[in-house]
Amino acid sequence: MVARGSEVRPTARRHSQRSRAGRLAGLGVSGAVLLTLLAGCDVGRTFHGFGWPQHGITEQSEKMYDLWIASTIAALAVGVFVWGLIFWCIIRYRRRGDTLPVQTRFNMPMEFLYTITPILIISVLFYYTAVVQNGVDKLSKNPDVNVEVVAFKWNWQFNYRDGKGPEANTVASTLGTTDLIPVLVVPTGKTIRFEQISRDVIHSFWVPELLFKRDVFPGKTRNVFEVTVTSPGSYVGRCAELCGTYHSMMNFELRAVTPDKFDQFLAAKRAGKSTQDALIAIGQSPTATTTDPFQTKRDLQNFNNTTGTGR
Ligand SMILES: [Cu+2]
Numbered sequence: 001m002v003a004r005g006s007e008v009r010p011t012a013r014r015h016s017q018r019s020r021a022g023r024l025a026g027l028g029v030s031g032a033v034l035l036t037l038l039a040g041c042d043v044g045r046t047f048h049g050f051g052w053p054q055h056g057i058t059e060q061s062e063k064m065y066d067l068w069i070a071s072t073i074a075a076l077a078v079g080v081f082v083w084g085l086i087f088w089c090i091i092r093y094r095r096r097g098d099t100l101p102v103q104t105r106f107n108m109p110m111e112f113l114y115t116i117t118p119i120l121i122i123s124v125l126f127y128y129t130a131v132v133q134n135g136v137d138k139l140s141k142n143p144d145v146n147v148e149v150v151a152f153k154w155n156w157q158f159n160y161r162d163g164k165g166p167e168a169n170t171v172a173s174t175l176g177t178t179d180l181i182p183v184l185v186v187p188t189g190k191t192i193r194f195e196q197i198s199r200d201v202i203h204s205f206w207v208p209e210l211l212f213k214r215d216v217f218p219g220k221t222r223n224v225f226e227v228t229v230t231s232p233g234s235y236v237g238r239c240a241e242l243c244g245t246y247h248s249m250m251n252f253e254l255r256a257v258t259p260d261k262f263d264q265f266l267a268a269k270r271a272g273k274s275t276q277d278a279l280i281a282i283g284q285s286p287t288a289t290t291t292d293p294f295q296t297k298r299d300l301q302n303f304n305n306t307t308g309t310g311r
Contacts (some may be wrong), residue, residue: 044069053211057231057256060136062213069131071125078121102113126172136212140224143193145186145262150191151196151203151216151239154246154294162307164193166222181288182252184237185264187228196223204241207254214238229256236290249294255284 023268043064044050050072052065103280104110146168148159152277155176161168176182186192196216206213214223239250257265261282268278 003124018268043073043099053208055209056211057209057233057235058211058227058229060227061209063135064211065147067128070128072254074121074125082164131264137225137280139193139224140191143226144190145192147184147192149194149196149205149216150199151205151243151250152199153244154200154239154250156184156237156250156252158182158252160269161195166196172266174269176252177293179293180276181293182289183255183279183282183288184252185255185257185262185275185279186229188232188256190259190262191226191228193224193226197221202241203239203250204238204242206240207235207237209235209254215241221222229254232256232258234289235284236288246294251288251291251294253288253290255279255285257282 002310021311024108044052046056049065050069052068056062056065125195143164146161146164146194148161148168148170150157150159155178155238157176158174159170160172163169174182194205195212196214198216200218202218203216204213205216210227212227214225217223233256234258235254237252239247241247243250261284264282265278265284268281269275273281280288
């Protein structure tokens with residue numbers, strides 16, 4: 001049987017189809033423009049970030065947040081459009097009798113539209129993803145603060161350095177111990193460069209509020225990233241790479257203070273004060289406020305289970 005769509009159609013009808021395709025394309029373009037405008041608004045906050053964490057404290061985390069919100073709005077716009085078409089087709093072309101409806105094939109404007117539109121959408125998403133990723137990974141020539149992060153089983157050491165790279169010198173240091181959570185003091189509004197090394201196995205430096213984490217490798221690899229913290233406060237930091245028995249207790253605290261306070265803190269450290277005394281000197285809590293030193297919970301009693309059969 002020959003489908004009815006292969007019959008010759010009147011020119012006027014083809015013309016109206018073409019203009020309809022043009023209108024659809026126009027709608028797509030105005031949708032894209034609208035999206036760009038919406039991305040700048042606070043739509044995300046209204047919808048609780050569409051699932052994205054709302055507590056980012058750096059300029060970099062804001063960029064990632066904006067990308068997520070814009071991408072979600074774009075996805076929702078496409079979704080609403082497609083759902084609309086589906087329901088419209090279900091109602092408009094529901095079965096009305098036994099006659100076969102018009103079978104449309106080789107509608108070039110329509111085929112062109114649904115090939116080009118997804119390519120355009122993907123290209124725009126790809127472009128903005130690449131821009132944001134490069135922005136988050138961007139390293140500056142002269143960071144304001146250089147911190148060397150040294151990870152080891154199962155704690156952290158933070159070295160304040162006088163420059164970049166392995167050749168720079170450590171001018172002050174904070175070391176975490178079993179009894180003391182290391183507090184990493186940084187200034188707000190400044191570019192902070194973290195250079196990471198590990199003394200043993202692979203760890204991962206993670207402050208959830210940075211919305212970012214990076215692995216810390218042993219050997220010659222120095223993983224580097226930079227952040228600009230915008231909100232002062234105390235934020236818990238963790239190891240995010242399973243590194244052994246006490247991995248889950250390998251915590252530290254990021255303490256963001258004003259640049260003035262940071263300068264005073266560093267001066268006190270350079271003068272030989274302990275991190276706790278230097279924190280007290282700038283009116284800060286001397287110990288971590290977001291997490292506690294880890295308890296091994298191992299004593300003779302529970303390590304050697306006297307009531308079990310393994311005695
Ligand atoms: Cu670890």
